[in-house]
Amino acid sequence: MNSTSDAQQSDTAQQCGTGVSMLPCQGAADLFHRYPGEFTEQPVYVVLDLCSGYLYADWAGEISGTPIEVHTGFVRRFPIPPLAGEAANRLLAEVAPLAGRMLADWSREFDGHNTVAVLGPDASAAETEIEALTSLRGQDVPMADLVQAWDIEGATNGGEVEEFGITATTTDGRLAEIEAEILLSLSSCAEGAPTVCPGLGGYLEGLRQELIHQRNIERGIERDQR
Known part of the structure; x- marks a missing residue:
């Protein structure tokens, strides 16, 4: 997590009653980051870690490529615009019940190359709902709900x-x-x-x-x- 330190996680995590630990954004502009020398900001995601149960919004730490935990499915990412902190936290609260369904319905399997996360039918349905929800947040967002660069x-x-x-x-x-x-x-x-x-x-x-x-x-x- 780029905008939340390890020490802050246990202090700020909100238990949602479904196995989900929601980590709210602490700052208004937490979700905007541009590396020195780069001309564009980092992509932003709602992130669900199936192993830890953490649900949070964050910018991508990598400039290119896909982290192995995302590639193997243990961390699920859903693209969103660089929302203001309060707007991102409202979205996380909406996603949390769906994230709980995902946490309750997945397993580890070996695919011949790697151990990967495999979603069950209800988890897959919940993930589709999260994708629809986060996609809507990228459309017609009020100016006050976006970090302005x-x-x-x-x-x-x-x-x-x-x-x-x-x-x-x-x-x-x-x-x-x-x-x-x-x-x-x-x-x-x-x-x-x-x-x-x-x-x-x-x-x-x-x-x-x-x-x-x-x-x-x-x-x-x-x-x-x-």
């Missing part, structure tokens, strides 16, 4: 140094506050939806670095003049 060009205006008073001595803490202020402003343009801007922190750090470089040049000129 902005690129640097759309999120900034080039005037942040003057607007926020950034200097060569601006602290990391203040840069983090400025980043949060910008994201809050962007969120207000998106019906209050959780908002992310990959690279925004680095952009602000770059502005400070330019000011540090400029200050050092000016100090060097002053020394030469003396």
Whole structure:
């Protein structure tokens, strides 16, 4: 699980009375992730682990390929858009009874190559219902229920140094506050939806670095003049 640590699992798991342990999203933008250097965000899934009973929503940790536990069927994944935390938790609550039916009707079998998970008839029917339910969540989703992603060009205006008073001595803490202020402003343009801007922190750090470089040049000129 990428957005939930091992230590958090036992603290946050909600027992659903069907053998399902639901792990709710903790943050509004937990389901958005873009690796450095990548141009697209990671796919997002509702995930059911047949062995542990955990049901949760998460982004895929792999950039390519399929994890072996998914390939062998022990972990079932259902694609969804990058929902806001509360919207994802509402969906998990709807999926939980169906997930319970899946947990009650599966077995391990050797297929000649690997040990795989095989669903019984009721589990297969429940999985089909989950697929239909998660598919619907990908259609006509209200803006407030989706994590909104902005690129640097759309999120900034080039005037942040003057607007926020950034200097060569601006602290990391203040840069983090400025980043949060910008994201809050962007969120207000998106019906209050959780908002992310990959690279925004680095952009602000770059502005400070330019000011540090400029200050050092000016100090060097002053020394030469003396």
